[in-house]
Amino acid sequence: MQSVIHHTGTRFARIVDRSCRASGNTPLPVVHRARTIANYVPSSKVQHTWSVERETHHTYVDPAEWINEAAIFKALETTKEHAKDPARVRDILAKAKEKAFVTEHDPVNVGSKSEFVQGLSLEDCATLLNVDENNVELMNDIFDTALAIKNRIYGNRVVLFAPLYIANHCMNTCTYCAFRAGNTGMERSVLTDDDLREEVAALQRQGHRRILALTGESPKYSFENFLHAVDVIGSVHTEPFGSIRRINVEIPPLSVSDMRRLKETDKVGTFVLFQETYHRDTFKKMHPGGPKSDFDYRVLTQDRAMRAGLDDVGIGALFGLFDYRYEVCAMLMHSEHLERHYNAGPHTISVPRMRPADGSELSISPPYPVDDAAFKKLVAVIRIAVPYTGMILSTRETPEMRSSLLKCGMSQMSAGSRTDVGAYHKDHTANTEANLGKLAGQFSLMDHRPTNEIVDWLMAEGYVPSWCTACYRQGRTGEDFMKICKAGDIHDFCHPNSLLTLQEYLQDYADPDLRRKGEEVIAREMGEDASEPISPQALKRLERKMKLVKDGKHDVYL
The missing domain is CATH 1.20.1280 (Monooxygenase)
Incomplete structure (x- = not known):
């Protein structure tokens, strides 16, 4: 029997009967009226002290309106038979390619003020995700379409960057993460200014121009500390001509007022934040405590960034927490929401796959493991669904898998990465096969090759490594970027x-x-x-x- 609970007076209504999903029956859609979260204030059980909102006048669309669980489950169920029809699948791919190959006089309405183009509807996306990975012919059609779209827009370029972990103190209890508050086996540390300069210098000596700065959420390392760190990073210059030209950030959710302060540094590019999972019940289970346990506050982070004028935002899901098909559809819905309300879809989409993390049994045996075949499929479908977004590939994957995923539409990747604080200048552990999967840092890495080897490998594979940051500094974003693409x-x-x-x-x-x-x-x-x-x-x-x-x-x- 199907069961739907409407939470009268709460911020969302959701389906809670897991049995109907497990049996394959289509859940009934939740019917509720559209409304906004007026003057959104976190619930009394969740205090957001890392970044306090000083602009209390903002209202937001209820996330349950645009991450519609019922609609996703329905689409995934009703398209199972569609996915078995080769003609239907190929028609979807042909239409998606036509939308992606926009021209100045393209009849498809792509929106004149945005670089966002939606290549797939929810139903079409679900259809492709339901294609059997063992159907080699159809899977090759999906991969070929994704690569054609990537090559049309990004060519054979692959943008390189490196993550930079500044502090690993954290008050959250994410069950899959080594940095979580309850992991007493994790050595906690914060980079001093001198340490930070050494880390940046080490990255510059690898040739990096773009970094992703990260930190945990804790009063032991405040947002004020992070703002100072951004200035320090931007001030480092090494011989012969080392400099960081773009600082992207992956930090705890910020208020609108603090997003403005981050933008005012004039050093930050993209604000990246993963929802981890868009499935509410799973999110609650995986984040039992800490500020991160507030689903709505987290999923509205990109809205707050947009309100503050920080309009390059990144989204992502951690694959392995819930059904990968659901997560991809939810990210498409999130992308649609950002485009609809702010005329800008996500600048980047990240697709990390769960890897073992120190002290986390769940990370060793993910509840919804994603095998290589399914992972390649979901990457290709995202490229087809959101053709103009940057897709980011991390060192969680093996060199062999990274090679395969580049052919599925990836356009950016990390190189020479470390996920432990201070590792670039303090840890000289050999990058050997013996270190693959080593439990160090936030999670284990599967590609330990240094940057110069990555550069050599990419060129041998026919790609052009790129450290370009020109478009951001020349203002070729949004409407201007799209005009260039259309022409x-x-x-x-x-x-x-x-x-x-x-x-x-x-x-x-x-x-x-x-x-x-x-x-x-x-x-x-x-x-x-x-x-x-x-x-x-x-x-x-x-x-x-x-x-x-x-x-x-x-x-x-x-």
């Missing part, structure tokens, strides 16, 4: 800039053999055998800029 001119900017950053890296950080390989790649990409077409005008500009870089000038871009 088909994006490759006249992104591809030349990636080559300029690669040349800069080769001169400053590569050994002679790697430099030779890299300059061969650059020569190819500027010649007749280029993987992407560059207009004659853009090629002339690139040649002039490239000469400047070779003459020793840095931070050169179109």
